[in-house]
Amino acid sequence: MGTMKRIYMDHSATTPVDPLVVDAMLPFFTDLFGNASSLHSFGSEAAEALLRARKQVADAIGALPEEIIFTSGGTESDNLAIRGVVPFNAGKKHVITSVIEHPAVLNTCAFLESLGHEVTYVPVDADGVVDVKILEKSVRENTVLVSVMHANNEVGTIQPIEKISEIAKKYNIYFHTDAVQSVGKIPVNVDDLGVDMLSISSHKIHGPKGVGVLYVRKGTNISPIVFGGNHEMGMRSGTENVSGIVGFAKAMELAAQRQDADSIHMTQMRDSLISRVFDSISDVRLNGHPSRRLPNNVNMSFKYAEGESMLMLLDMQGVAVSTGSACSSKSLKASHVLSALEIEDDFIHGSLRISLGRENTMDDIDYVVGALQETIAKLRAMSPLADR
């Protein structure tokens, strides 16, 4: 590839670690390397770093430090929220979630079903918004938990969390939200959202991989799902990943500080990208909600161009994006999110997700628009379906 331009626009998959975050982490590998459970001064240094990190994360989302449980990532946080609450609230066996949740929620719910719990999967409208009326109607006597994500990872639709929270409160049901995609892009405050639990993943916000958090409101009846030395107030055993947690906390702090500016910057890039693509490429549709969407998410479908082919041609031009369409080399199924949106057949095969990051620029947008035009033109030229 040599000196080819490389533009990363797949920030919903993962993000580069901020250099400030790396700097924050480095001392904890070789100098301040103690085990936070150790009594000696190496241990206390680590324990103090954890304490500071816990406060940084808590402050960033309006929580108390003791409501912060560090985990190995968003997936584990989702697992803990659901499996830590559902089987341990006696008699209450029913969970409500949505059809467009991340697999970390959906597959955890499927596991609960295999244990005899009941799960209702609430549908979404054409823009990917969870149907709040159906959600309320799904409430049963024995409903213990509602889990609906804050913003969707594929189409970027922001969910009416406040409304869902009202319903959960009304029926006295725990409410968990997966905020893995929303943190740093839109305000995330646990009281404003009215949630009892909230999942965050470090690597989606320019922190290191392998770290996450589950916020758990005080008084929530939750049990651990990993057993051992009773770290994290007994809620998550395993020697704390101090360097990772310190880096994550720094990333949270930066995300909170920069959220306003980042959001403006990303919204400008997003809207410019969308309008320029719509102006210059035909037979394109925007997937997800036109306005209630993450500032960094563009999800479009192109007729007569297949997802994996687009992705690979773009990659050859140095542009990294993702697709929810079938025919990827990892899986042949179209994304469950796109399927839930009931996108016309012509469009479902040609989806691209372009997810922006704070380090992207308007120049990058220029380049990507050009690359997209070239890519679509090339693929349509060889498609048997395209009208030419």
Next chain:
Amino acid sequence: MGTMKRIYMDHSATTPVDPLVVDAMLPFFTDLFGNASSLHSFGSEAAEALLRARKQVADAIGALPEEIIFTSGGTESDNLAIRGVVPFNAGKKHVITSVIEHPAVLNTCAFLESLGHEVTYVPVDADGVVDVKILEKSVRENTVLVSVMHANNEVGTIQPIEKISEIAKKYNIYFHTDAVQSVGKIPVNVDDLGVDMLSISSHKIHGPKGVGVLYVRKGTNISPIVFGGNHEMGMRSGTENVSGIVGFAKAMELAAQRQDADSIHMTQMRDSLISRVFDSISDVRLNGHPSRRLPNNVNMSFKYAEGESMLMLLDMQGVAVSTGSACSSKSLKASHVLSALEIEDDFIHGSLRISLGRENTMDDIDYVVGALQETIAKLRAMSPLADR
């Protein structure tokens, strides 16, 4: 503290990350930061790094790459080995383990008991060796798993894994060993040991915290305990911690390369420390096995000196060690391992674990022997029990 000497001798709790390991990790924060599941080139770079790491780890223990499941640490590996096997092998509800396992095993077994499974805790002899005869007698029709650690984290006793493996094979029972403390100190080869599953933790071998591995022999009937995007061949969901895994793999490689030399170096330091303490301090006993012990483990008890007080006085002299005695500021209970060894009352209160690392030197041993003499003298001078 200023320029006070600082000597870290608590390597069984955690280790400093090797600078070579940090170097190996760094590119994966900011340059090669892709998500290994992504199809574009950022993703393939990460996926390739994972592949290499998997092979490095596999090679170090004589396994196949596809038998390596990366986890968030030793605790999760132990949980996965036990909870991934026991509830999913229909009708087989009985587990055999030992009384001196790490809490990651013991508390996981306790959780299984709460679900209705049966667990036998095999006792150990006065040196901390698991009683193999009782273990064999504990086998039942419905025994599905034996889990006995390779070497104990507190007293360093090495268990007769090969003998236990023969029993497990004879009765067709899965055999898991927790090798968190043995890797890098004594040979760890999955075929020589004859195990079906084996846990390793990165931060105990100069790798980063928050990473571990469960080796799972091909053909083992195991199910995941964390649900989501089906990473790690479906056995462990969650975006892979690429930098952490790369660092861990590097640490495994170094551990394997250096094990012979490290082991000789540590054994010399260990034996020198023990003999000099026994020559110069009265009323001391060595806990654990005199010869079947880890090259880096010294666990001694001193009459008339209490664990936390010793630990703190040593820390004030810059020496970091740990204690299994009661009265720590975190817990008031004496270690379950020391209790299982049936150490006389006079000794159980004054235990110290000194765990050496490859960066310790004979000069460090000199210093620590002096610090110990001073510490014990000071505490005995104020004890109501010491005969003076």
Next chain:
Amino acid sequence: MKFPYTEKVLEHFKNPRNVGKMENPDGKGLEGSPACGDMVAVYLQVNPDTQVIEDIKFESYGCASNIATASIITELAKGKTVEEAKKISWQEATEELGGLPPVKAHCSVLAVEGLRAAIRDYEEKHGLVSEQEPTTVDVIRSRLKHVMNPMAGL
């Protein structure tokens, strides 16, 4: 040094006041904590006319906060009358040290118990109260037998 202890606790741990045995004490107490298994001994020299504690010494076989609380207790008691010294509470000792971690509250209880045992011994010996069964090392040890229990460890 960053133990979960205040500077004052660390200071008293490092340089305990009034530590040691006393030849022919007027009162002597030995106490053990059922919470942790630690022990403390307190020795008194009391002025028979004024009932003032003129000298006091302690010995400890215990944790850092036990040593520190015992040390502070001897400072608090010295110069007080026996009646005044009886009223010293573990809360007072803890406060004097700037606080202790919650799990360590019993350490200062132990130190206070040690002082009170010494005072009781003084009172018994001097006919001020009737005798009780003496608290010996063996009595304490048997009380402490059940303290040892699992679940800690790195």
